Amino acid sequence: MNDKIKANCQLFIENRDRIKGEFPWESAYMYPLCAALYTAKGRRANEEVLREAMDLLKARAGLFSNFRSTVKLAIAAMLDLSGNPEKTLNDGLKVYDKLKESFFSSAFLPIAAMTIAQMAEPYQYEEIVLRTRRIYERMKSNHFFLTSSEDSGFAAMLALSEKTDDALVEDMESCFAILSGMSMSSNAVQSLSHVLSISEAAADDKCRRTAALFDALKKAGYKYGKGYELPTLGVLALSEGDVEDIAGTMGEIDDFLSEQKGFGIFGIGAKQRLMYAGILAQSEYLDKDVMSAAAVSSTVSIIVAQQAAMCAAVAASAAAASASSSS
Structure with missing residues (x-):
């Protein structure tokens, strides 16, 4: 293992432990996922800043919103990594509301909304959401029994x-x-x-x-x-x-x-x-x-x-x- 990969692995484990230490009651499956998000950016997780992002998410998203489901820790990490958590969350919620008009919500949809919000400009949201629905319908047409809620997330990515x-x-x-x-x-x-x-x-x-x-x-x-x-x-x-x-x-x-x-x-x-x-x-x-x-x-x-x-x-x-x- 070369030094670069070894350092990356060590950062991944450190991030996993930092996040788990700050949020001990979250799912064990979400800790490595969030650690991977930070490590991909070459960032060391800051527990205090991540906590602030989580508090912002809880304050802005409704109690029963999928933004606060199992994936809430991953979304908080995405907010922190964006560099502007409040704007990123506002944009993500706007995209999510548009996506909900065409899809039943799932664990995929909030993550897809956040990704679209960070990779596209606000004036593009409407067209990307419409394109997401078009692509999804063609998926469904070709594979009716295979295509379900998780594919809406893929359709959103493909729309980019x-x-x-x-x-x-x-x-x-x-x-x-x-x-x-x-x-x-x-x-x-x-x-x-x-x-x-x-x-x-x-x-x-x-x-x-x-x-x-x-x-x-x-x-x-x-x-x-x-x-x-x-x-x-x-x-x-x-x-x-x-x-x-x-x-x-x-x-x-x-x-x-x-x-x-x-x-x-x-x-x-x-x-x-x-x-x-x-x-x-x-x-x-x-x-x-x-x-x-x-x-x-x-x-x-x-x-x-x-x-x-x-x-x-x-x-x-x-x-x-x-x-x-x-x-």
């Missing part, structure tokens, strides 16, 4: 893409058809196809790289999850890194995490741990030298794909937390 609706839908359908033979959950394959469709790369190429990365991990003795973890693997497949090298780095990170409290046998589980290894590996393989219009476009696509994958991680964490509390 510079690709046309037709191009996105054609690409995701091509990816879905190719990946369906990978013996994975159809629902998870659909989520993965959503993330991959954001990239301009040929469907065959990005699907082949995703499958190759999955197989490389398996060959090295690491069993990657076939559920909501898949979109994160897709983001790494969109990078230009060598597949074997990426798998090796993820293995090193997973080994490191397995020795940390909360990530072992009685922790969040091997599949989610390896997903976080993938998220931490992104800093090594997704750094791009933005020197040209093509590079800028590619970087924007990667950012949107990362946000879509993070939505999937939020949903996975929220679902796991709900299952844990009800058992």
